[in-house]
Amino acid sequence: MPPSASDTVMATAAALRVVLGKLKRRLREETxxxxxxxxxxxxxxxxxxxxxxxxxxxxxxxxxxxxxxxxxxxxxxxxxxxxxxxxxxxxxxxxxxxxxxxxxxxxxxxxxxxxxxxxxxxxxxxxxxxxxxxxxxxxxxxxxxx
Missing domain, CATH: 1.10.10.10 (Winged helix-like DNA-binding domain superfamily/Winged helix DNA-binding domain)
Incomplete structure (x- = not known):
């Protein structure tokens, strides 16, 4: 069964939270x-x-x-x-x-x-x-x- 639109949005939200956290940490490390x-x-x-x-x-x-x-x-x-x-x-x-x-x-x-x-x-x-x-x-x- 393919994922629903809400499943896709939920997965996107989780991935976005993770990647933004990594970006914030990386910026802190670099500078x-x-x-x-x-x-x-x-x-x-x-x-x-x-x-x-x-x-x-x-x-x-x-x-x-x-x-x-x-x-x-x-x-x-x-x-x-x-x-x-x-x-x-x-x-x-x-x-x-x-x-x-x-x-x-x-x-x-x-x-x-x-x-x-x-x-x-x-x-x-x-x-x-x-x-x-x-x-x-x-x-x-x-x-x-x-």
Whole structure:
């Protein structure tokens, strides 16, 4: 009995999850996190995409306890990647933002990942496969858009 359409979609979903996980790990291996933990990289990413946040807001975004996020933030401040400023309406809270050093780190890390992808695509895929990949990227974008 041939697989149903839903069986095919389920198999595609499982394969996509696996391959995207491998791609994410490979990008991390190729470019390295340059001494930062996954949690630290995630915090930098949130602040770069969404702007300044408090420790509480970052903890909620990452689904961790405020104390755990406090330790992550403290290490990033010590490394010179985050700076704090008093909250404009609540002096007990601190608003965290990226330093120029953090922005440079993010830019260099992103460039390294894109460079690895560019060269890998050129080397491993034929021109026809590169076109198919470009079309697949458009489909993947539709999956993640609201």
């Amino acid at each position: 390295g996190s340059r001494g930062l933990s996954g949690s630290q990289v995630a915090v930098l990413g949130h602040l770069e995409r969404e702007g300044s946040k408090t420790v509480t807001e970052l903890a909620e975004l990452e689904g961790v306890r405020q104390q755990s996020m406090g330790a992550t933030v403290a290490s990033l401040e010590t490394a010179g990647l985050l700076k704090g400023a008093p909250h404009p309406t609540d002096g007990r809270r601190t608003i965290l933002s990226l330093t120029p050093k953090a922005r440079a780190w993010i830019k260099a890390s992103r460039a390294a990942r894109e460079d690895w992808l560019f060269h890998t695509i050129q080397i491993r895929l034929s021109p026809a496969e590169q076109k198919r990949l470009a079309a697949a990227v458009e489909l993947l974008q539709r999956l993640v858009e609201p």
